[in-house]
Amino acid sequence: MRPFITIEKRAQEALDFYSSVFPSFSLISLNHHAEPHHELVMLAVFSIRDQEIMMSDSFVAHEWNINPGISFFIGLDSENEVDTLSKLLEEEGKIHMPPNDYGFSKRFAWVEDKFGVNWQLNVERLRE
Numbered sequence: 001m002r003p004f005i006t007i008e009k010r011a012q013e014a015l016d017f018y019s020s021v022f023p024s025f026s027l028i029s030l031n032h033h034a035e036p037h038h039e040l041v042m043l044a045v046f047s048i049r050d051q052e053i054m055m056s057d058s059f060v061a062h063e064w065n066i067n068p069g070i071s072f073f074i075g076l077d078s079e080n081e082v083d084t085l086s087k088l089l090e091e092e093g094k095i096h097m098p099p100n101d102y103g104f105s106k107r108f109a110w111v112e113d114k115f116g117v118n119w120q121l122n123v124e125r126l127r128e
Contacts, residue, residue, distance in 0.1 A: 005054070006058050007058070011056060012057075024049045041056060081123070083109075085109075086098070108121065
């Protein structure tokens with residue numbers, strides 16, 4: 001099972017953004033719609049930290065947007081990674097929970113990027 005993101009006419013912009021934010025980003029495949037929407041992404045498959053994600057441009061306006069109740073949860077190795085990714089992802093987006101120790105995590109942040117995609121960034125608390 002793979003997550004699938006539908007974005008209205010900004011998928012290539014999102015792919016470029018994620019490529020610049022995540023060092024582990026890898027574009028697996030990219031196909032475009034036929035004329036007259038050939039500039040839009042029909043289907044892209046990419047991975048971040050070995051998790052494959054699918055994305056498509058919609059040339060039809062929808063009444064719905066991406067819901068923050070669904071998010072990508074990424075386990076990271078350091079507090080610095082949480083802070084760095086949080087800062088990059090929040091540009092033109094918003095912070096739901098700024099990087100901090102919330103008791104359940106050594107360092108955690110919840111960020112919605114400029115495309116409406118939500119990211120939970122986490123460093124697990126060391127077992128005591």
